[in-house]
Amino acid sequence: MILPACADEVAYYYKNNLDILLLTGDAYVDHPSFGISIIAQLLKKQGYRVAIAAQPTKSTLRNYPRPNLLVGITAGNVDSILSNYTANRKIRSDDKYSSGGSPGFKNNRNRPPRATIVYANWIKEIFKGIPVVIGGIEASLRRFAHYDYYSDKIRKSILADSKADLLVYGMGESQILEIVKRVEHQGPDFDRSGIPGTCYLQSSPQGKILPSYEEVVNNKSGLPQAYKIISQHSHPGYSSILSQQQDSRYIICNPPALPVDTVKLDEIYGLPYSRTVHFLFKKVPAFEMIANSITSHRGCVGNCSFCSIITHQGRIISSRSESSILEEVDIITTLESFHGHITDVGGPSADMYGSYCNFNSQIGCGSRRFCLYPKPCLNFINQPDKYFQLLEKILSHPKVKKVSIGSGLRLDLALRHDQYLKKIITTYTSGMLKVAPEHIAPQVLEVMRKYQPGEFEKFYTRFTKLKKEFKLRIQLVPYFILSHPGETESDLELLSRYVKKNRIFSKAIQDFTPSPLTRSTAIYASGINPDNGQEIYVAKKDKIRKRRRTKILNKKP
Template identity: 45%
Template sequence: MTDFLPMTKEDMAKRGWEQLDFLFISGDAYVDHPSFGPAIICRLLEKYGYKVGIIAQPDWRSTSDFKRLGKPRLGILVSAGNLDSMLNKFTAAKKYRSTDNYSPGGQAGLRPDRATIVYCNRIREIWKHTPLIIGGIEASLRRFAHYDYWSDSVRRSILIDSRADLLIYGMGESQIKELAAQLSNGMNITDIRDIPGTCYPTESIEHLWDYIETPSYQDVTANKVQFAEAFKTQYLEQDAIRGKTIAQGHGEHYVVQNPPAMPLSTADMDEIYDLPYQRTYHPSYIAAGGVPAIQEVKFSIVSHRGCYGSCSFCALYAHQGRMIQSRSQESILREAAQIVQLPDFKGYIHDVGGPTANFRQPACEQQADRGTCRGKQCLFPNACKSLNTSHHDYLELLRAIRQIPGIKKVFVRSGLRYDYLLAANDMGFLRELCEHHVSGQLKVAPEHISPKVTNLMGKSGKNTYLKFKKAYEQINIDLGKKQYLVPYFMSSHPGAGLKEAIELAEFLRDTSYRPEQVQDFIPTPGSLSTCMYYTEIHPLTGEKVYVAKNHHDKRLQRALLQYRDPKNYNLVYEALSKAGRQDLIGYEPKCLIRPPRNKQPITSVSNGESLNKSRRSNSSRNQKTKKKARFNDY
């Protein structure tokens, strides 16, 4: 087809359809691009002959909008969208976000809280017995009993609360093809229990064999040690080759997870990305100004999936998996040629990569036969001796893309693992990256520099970052280029207290770096760090972990990372005083801030106002003197 998928009855009529095979309900606006999960799933079903329609961002306040395309023949697919709906709506401080990049015009409020559950319960009001399947990252990462940051509670599996028949976790292409085939052949949804990469509810687990039963929802709600134990099992069994079936009780029901789906082959990946996407948002959104999220990906190319970096705060291991799944260079070059033909293309490919840009191949040959190493990581605490560190294929790919007529520049903007690059011990790749593929700034993510924190994050330490920074800067000097390294840092991650935040602030002082943005740690469902945040236990080791949970404590850490900002003065003063680091308050070069001008102790700065009031009360100075004095204070 050379058109968008149906969103109205009129669209169906144009195709000569009276009834859909599958109805897809999405929490995002409809963007027909391979960076959007609903588009991939629907286009793949279309290729295999199924009639698919999309209802994007339905009005959940009644059932009428869900009936727009009629009752489908085989089933209803529900996804909250490209992000967890709570993360999409709320900040780390649990405040409403003012915009939603996945909605027309960036308008916020077009989806409900916990969208998957709300949509499914509306559907059950209309069609009680139609097969109902949930998927996407919200369903994927909430498939077991899980900690929910926004309610500060342990919630049941989303499969139970949504009353769905089946949950697809992971990326979902192989699962949906198999599920569609079985439904089309007349199988009852309640009998479909053997598809890898799916979870199902059941009243009994007597039919299972070679499985692990984790502590139940009731157990993990009552006991944090049990929560950590359940998470540990779920984490360690997340492998398509060696992983076992997992069951978790939920009252009178169980949630059963089949082992993950096998990694996609290169041919499978090519098939997915060669589908006839329109590569933009649906025309019905033009009047609203389009869908902002397309801007980040419209001229970017996904070269692979999966990540064996295993950062503790990232749940990709539970969604895309640790095994790399790569497209062929031919498929990628075909997509690049398509992008060149887009009417608004200016000659710049914004990115070529995946979760980690320079992971283009499996970590090692052994993974194909025995899966990933249980309880071990490929890069942390040190690079495994079996790790394949060659960047040759990725470099060849970048060279080939930049040779395509009409392409002026090819940039690399997705995450780059500099510890992996250093492990390759080949500065030729870094030199070519700096020469051809950096757009003035290279963004990397050391996240923190305190060993206590980076060890809990599963990240390389300060010295590795400094080694890379030195190499990057020297190469740019050699090339005669003024290009900068932009490191991202995270505040309030488990393990980080005031001591560690001050350690990071001193590092920023010593490296003369002023971060414009600092990401507060958000305990999103499914990650190792979230388990640590909730339980204050490292689930893999059993060690106790300090966690900053109080909102004001988090503000103190964040302020320390931006200690030069005058707005943060009160918070920084309080943090340094609490930590007993008054040595950093003064006029010496190593000090972070100057003493308060009135030389009176700040008794309470929780609202950030007391010191400012003190200054405003000093009315003897004229306005010019005030401005000069305030500048000199910081």
């Protein structure tokens, strides 16, 4: 059942007796691909009266009754700066998480820039004294002092700027249940300490101390030093409490929460989602893309330097059971929008389903080694047979005509199992197969912590051979990143020649966008490698980035 999402519905369904109000920068879609819907349905299952204010204005928020417990805030499924501005700081003309894909007007965006801070300030004014909890990917990425590419400067923690009571980082299900329980029993002045996967402010430091906000601003090496410590303490079971001074107070960051196990993940995706858009909103492009897709797992073991997935979902794979996924197939096939095609069964990388660490299946190896970089760890167990058995069972469903892998593949994993790669290309690709080589120049791949040089070329050769052998009308869509830290003119020339020689004119070529709290962003902002303190070349000037983009896209400068 879809939850109340306006003041009139709260009055009708709850008689204005509301426990929890959740704000989001997305349009309200009651589907498990939208984080706010998961949190709302989870709280509702616990017996709380929950309402959602989706893309609210200050005036619409005034119409809601004061919640009994707390207000939860998220900018939505994407960071609000990244959703409003391009890699070149130009204002975006669309927002896939809004009605009709429209972002609103220039000075009145549906999702305001720095939405978490804006919403928190409104709530603090309207419902004085009520506990405010911020979460979602924007809060996860910006929980410490961070580089903000739009303003081109170091900003304070979003917790300090929003003046919220507590910040939840990571996926958040276990955290929010504990927080609500504490507020219910202790009131607004609840104990904020000791909850894994949360941050709060206090007057004194705890645990390991990071370079302060002032040090990060004034010292070139401050951000890479802070990143190095944060990355070493980002693994459940291996991490300490971290502190970072912001003016006269300290951000206290508890160690990460343990990822949910299969049983709990099945429960989360088995909640009664209506899988519809609330009537206040029209067609939402992001929902139309995933309406008939299935999330099979969370987390990513790739550890790519530029990617924020690990910052939010973690690098431990949590997979749903086969029975849970097949039950979701049953539900999807009853929807009016379903016409026989399951458009994706995957996660951050589809072929990581069922993967685990043989050293410790619950918490992995910590920061001592990476699962796939520079080469696969012997403790990393990938189970492609399990994944393909699942796909075959879905395809055997009487109402399913086609199953596709839409979330992309990890090249090095696909190349390890040629028989499965053949199945992917011949059976489970619908029009386009997405892969993410990101670059082909060895030194750029090293900075990115991506594949070994030559792996994409091997994959491309194999794909081309199979495509020709089976006379398939499919296209390989390789994603490349331009102007990533470490990319020189000779590296760009190498990539340009390869792309043109093989006629890979992909629309998925993009400029590097610095996401907060990633290794690549620490390098971009400082020009320093966090691992060894050595300098790395960074193309930061807009003129250089534009010239590189026009060259690779074969356009006139």
